[in-house]
Amino acid sequence: MSIGEFELIRRFFTRPPRRFDVVQSVGDDCALLRPQTGKCLAITMDTLVEGVHFMAGTNPENLGHKALAVSLSDLAAMGATPAWVTLALTLPDPDERWLNDFSKGFATLADQYGVELVGGDTTRGPLSITVHAIGFVGEEGALRRSAACWGDGIYLTGELGLAGLGLEILLGKSTQNVPEAVAKLERPQPRVNAGISLAGLANACIDVSDGLAADLGHILHASGVGATLDWTALPLPSPVRQYIDMGGDRWMPLRAGDDYEICFTVAAEREIELVSKMGEFGCSCVRIGHIDQQMGLRLRQGGMVIDLAEIGYQHFPVVD
Amino acid sequence: MSIGEFELIRRFFTRPPRRFDVVQSVGDDCALLRPQTGKCLAITMDTLVEGVHFMAGTNPENLGHKALAVSLSDLAAMGATPAWVTLALTLPDPDERWLNDFSKGFATLADQYGVELVGGDTTRGPLSITVHAIGFVGEEGALRRSAACWGDGIYLTGELGLAGLGLEILLGKSTQNVPEAVAKLERPQPRVNAGISLAGLANACIDVSDGLAADLGHILHASGVGATLDWTALPLPSPVRQYIDMGGDRWMPLRAGDDYEICFTVAAEREIELVSKMGEFGCSCVRIGHIDQQMGLRLRQGGMVIDLAEIGYQHFPVVD
Numbered sequence: 001m002s003i004g005e006f007e008l009i010r011r012f013f014t015r016p017p018r019r020f021d022v023v024q025s026v027g028d029d030c031a032l033l034r035p036q037t038g039k040c041l042a043i044t045m046d047t048l049v050e051g052v053h054f055m056a057g058t059n060p061e062n063l064g065h066k067a068l069a070v071s072l073s074d075l076a077a078m079g080a081t082p083a084w085v086t087l088a089l090t091l092p093d094p095d096e097r098w099l100n101d102f103s104k105g106f107a108t109l110a111d112q113y114g115v116e117l118v119g120g121d122t123t124r125g126p127l128s129i130t131v132h133a134i135g136f137v138g139e140e141g142a143l144r145r146s147a148a149c150w151g152d153g154i155y156l157t158g159e160l161g162l163a164g165l166g167l168e169i170l171l172g173k174s175t176q177n178v179p180e181a182v183a184k185l186e187r188p189q190p191r192v193n194a195g196i197s198l199a200g201l202a203n204a205c206i207d208v209s210d211g212l213a214a215d216l217g218h219i220l221h222a223s224g225v226g227a228t229l230d231w232t233a234l235p236l237p238s239p240v241r242q243y244i245d246m247g248g249d250r251w252m253p254l255r256a257g258d259d260y261e262i263c264f265t266v267a268a269e270r271e272i273e274l275v276s277k278m279g280e281f282g283c284s285c286v287r288i289g290h291i292d293q294q295m296g297l298r299l300r301q302g303g304m305v306i307d308l309a310e311i312g313y314q315h316f317p318v319v320d
Numbered sequence: 321m322s323i324g325e326f327e328l329i330r331r332f333f334t335r336p337p338r339r340f341d342v343v344q345s346v347g348d349d350c351a352l353l354r355p356q357t358g359k360c361l362a363i364t365m366d367t368l369v370e371g372v373h374f375m376a377g378t379n380p381e382n383l384g385h386k387a388l389a390v391s392l393s394d395l396a397a398m399g400a401t402p403a404w405v406t407l408a409l410t411l412p413d414p415d416e417r418w419l420n421d422f423s424k425g426f427a428t429l430a431d432q433y434g435v436e437l438v439g440g441d442t443t444r445g446p447l448s449i450t451v452h453a454i455g456f457v458g459e460e461g462a463l464r465r466s467a468a469c470w471g472d473g474i475y476l477t478g479e480l481g482l483a484g485l486g487l488e489i490l491l492g493k494s495t496q497n498v499p500e501a502v503a504k505l506e507r508p509q510p511r512v513n514a515g516i517s518l519a520g521l522a523n524a525c526i527d528v529s530d531g532l533a534a535d536l537g538h539i540l541h542a543s544g545v546g547a548t549l550d551w552t553a554l555p556l557p558s559p560v561r562q563y564i565d566m567g568g569d570r571w572m573p574l575r576a577g578d579d580y581e582i583c584f585t586v587a588a589e590r591e592i593e594l595v596s597k598m599g600e601f602g603c604s605c606v607r608i609g610h611i612d613q614q615m616g617l618r619l620r621q622g623g624m625v626i627d628l629a630e631i632g633y634q635h636f637p638v639v640d
Contacts, residue, residue: 023360027542028465029397029527030362032457035355040343042350043438045406045452049445077349086365088408088450118363125369126446130408132365137352145348207349222347 003094005122012103018116019083031118033084039136042080046070050127055170060098062186063129064105069190070209071133072113073260076195077207079143080135082113087120088130113192141200143264148204148223152265152291155202155274157191157283160212161240164256174248178239188260194281198264201274205264213254213308216263217297229289229308231301254299254308265291323414325442332423338436339403351438353404359456362400366390370447375490380418382506383449384425389510390529391453392433393580396515397527399463400455402433407440408450433512461520463584468524468543472585472611475522475594477511477603480532481560484576494568498559508580514601518584521594525584533574533628536583537617549574549609549628551621574619574628585611 003011014026024032035041048067050056068085075082087106091099110117115133166185168174191207198205204219220227236244236253244250266274271287278285292298297308323331334346344352355361368387370376388405395402407426411419430437435453486505488494511527518525524539540547556564556573564570586594591607598605612618617628 023459024462024464029394029525030364030400030455032398032459032462033361033363034459035361037357041353041355041361041454043353043404043406043454044350045408045440045450047408047410047441047443047445047450049410049443052443052445074349078352080350084363086363086452088365088367090367090369090448120365121367121450123367123369123372125367125372125448128410128445128448130365130367130441130450132363132406132452134361134363135350139343139352139354142344142352144344205349 003096008094008099008122012099013087013117015107018114022084022116022118025116025118031084031086033118036136040139040142042075042078042135042137042142043132044071044074045130045132046074047128047130059186060101061105064102065109065187067129067131068106068109069188069260071131072109072115072190072192073188073207073209075133075135076191077143077205077262078137079141079195079199079202079205080137081196082115082133082135082192084116084118085110085131085133087117089120090123090125090128092125092127137199143198143202143205145204145206145219146222148219148225148265148291149267150225150291150293151268152203153268153271153287154216154227154229154263154265154289154291155285156212156235156261156263156288157194157281157285158259158261159235159237160259160261161253161256162237163188163258164252165240165243167256167258168243168248174243176239176243181239185258188258190260191262191281191283194262194283194285197277197280201270201277202264202266205262208257208259208261208263210257211255212263213297219265220295220297226292226295226297227289228292228298228300228305231299233286233288235284235286323416328414328419328442332419333407333437335427338434342404342436342438345436345438351404351406353438356456360459360462362395362398362455362457362462363452364391364394365450365452366394367448367450379506380421381425384422385429385507387449387451388426388429389508389580391451392429392435392510392512393508393527393529395453395455396511397463397525397582398457399461399515399519399522399525400457401516402435402453402455402512404436404438405430405451405453407437409440410443410445410448412445412447457519463518463522463525465524465526465539466542468539468545468585468611469587470545470611470613471588472523473588473591473607474536474547474549474583474585474609474611475605476532476555476581476583476608477514477601477605478579478581479555479557480579480581481573481576482557483508483578484572485560485563487576487578488563488568494563496559496563501559505578508578510580511582511601511603514582514603514605517597517600521590521597522584522586525582528577528579528581528583530577531575532583533617539585540615540617546612546615546617547609548612548618548620548625551619553606553608555604555606
């Protein structure tokens, strides 16, 4: 097949306008956009590379969904409302069916949150997808990693470890039959509404892309505080409990990435306000621990307190 | 070498803040930025892939420069003032010397225009560079491809065909010794100041990345007009004239991309105003033709008028 760049963009990535604040979309040197007065822009950019972030042969509709989901998740973790995205798609050889499915996954998630694809680039090369997303958030309400305070409760949306289990299954390291674990890995739901509701309410926030221990570790490092998690409070779904009971790595739920839940801290005196807001979240949310003055990350399990530095929460991964 | 992602970002891409409107730079889920009140955002995203857009072994300092230059050139073509950029860098294996030189080329050009690198992503994979850039422009003053009018003069900054000659030299198709041609290909100067000066003055504008005939063709198509160029007015530098005199493709200057000059149209009654503004451009600028009612792109050469459709100005390249 020899589909041209312009034809490719027209057929798969040009849709009727969705937003009144897009003055010029795809089709000029730049997109032209009207930002919201009085708000900050929150911007984020993420790349997914075949063979590194996803396996060759991954369902393209899921891939289109996930490529956008990881960026919307970053916006959610700042408390921002998503608005506009651009897509840089590098393809070895344009395949119409692949493009059709990829763009469908991307567009369906974009529509769910009123997000408009306003530009990007298509190039020939090894399969790789870069998404840039822009959202709005009030400067005062933005959720920063550095804002956790001693005494804050630590909360997590959704469930923990399901995407990690999905990866174990895809790699053949687990023989469990858990389609929802693979689905969580391949089609994560960014916690957009939870993030928006938390702007101005939570102190610190991060999305769980590299594993809860590593990501919470970033909050602790940036805020100059420590934390203690409560094992019994961690929202481990039954397949993950079974995985551990069957001899799987018990630290997997803390170490595995790709859950794309958000982890945040709330001042003790505002925890009642949080509970009343949870209806807006579109997902469950539980208290999994608290912020300490003592540096480091600890886990309370039974009568014991385990120092999680030992399982590598400060591990800085090589470029990935 | 096994440099970590965070160490890599800290060492090569974290610098003292440059702009007062950056609330949060590298180091959180998103960057936080304060847009200018009353202005539109102009945004653009471009990918350079090794083996497609540049050859393996390209000087990394030049590559860092060019990766940013192509995005600043797109902003210039909208009349926008550049502000913030993000960089998604995919590397097979992090090499400190390469990173040092690449980041130096990138930062030097960024500093030249007061642009700040505020975020991005580093991943492992085949060498590829995606840059996203954001600038400001008044909604009324933005330079759109669709705004060319019958009677407009057509102008071009700088010179034509030098980057194309550079490519012929690198490919061994020309034996001329013209270091400035290779330099133009590898370190194009985006016409930032010219673009800013043209906002509100020019009608249509585009940057010459795919070749003058193709890029001017986009203006004509979007505006529903035609044009006639004057061969004697084209700013061909002597090495390009020599290339043609020595039997090289005489259409090369019209067909070759990568000059990153800007081509724009100005209403006849404002051409005097343009001349008085040219001092702000930081480069030369010449009138190369005019917009016609008759569709198509023509070239006047001697007593003849040649229809340029025949040299493929409407050729839509395959994904590149």
